Amino acid sequence: MSQQAQSGSYLGCGPTCPYHGTKQICFYCQTCSHVACHACVMYRHRGHVIKDLIVICQQIGQDLSDVLQNCHISSETSDEPMDVRNSGMKH
Numbered sequence: 060m061s062q063q064a065q066s067g068s069y070l071g072c073g074p075t076c077p078y079h080g081t082k083q084i085c086f087y088c089q090t091c092s093h094v095a096c097h098a099c100v101m102y103r104h105r106g107h108v109i110k111d112l113i114v115i116c117q118q119i120g121q122d123l124s125d126v127l128q129n130c131h132i133s134s135e136t137s138d139e140p141m142d143v144r145n146s147g148m149k150h
């Protein structure tokens with residue numbers, strides 16, 4: 060059995076973030092019920108309840124692809140104005 064190092068076992072085969080094309084989705088925001096990449100977690104989901112996507116998969120006993128698909132579908136059906144591109148939000 061070749062157990063890969065802690066991080067990176069599923070890197071390279073996972074989907075990428077629709078917001079940050081080069082970042083791979085490996086987190087799940089419980090606050091938004093949405094998947095997220097590292098950049099999303101740092102910015103869009105800052106302060107939210109973030110879980111490892113792989114942990115979520117194990118908890119609900121689904122494949123990573125299934126979870127992603129479900130999240131993607133549910134996020135598409137609810138077209139809430141998530142486009143709050145920090146309008147006038149300068150520090």
Ligand SMILES: [Zn+2]
Pocket residue numbers: 076077078079082095096097098099100
């Ligand atoms: Zn992202």
Ligand SMILES: [Zn+2]
Pocket residue numbers: 088089090091092103104105107108
């Ligand atoms: Zn969030």
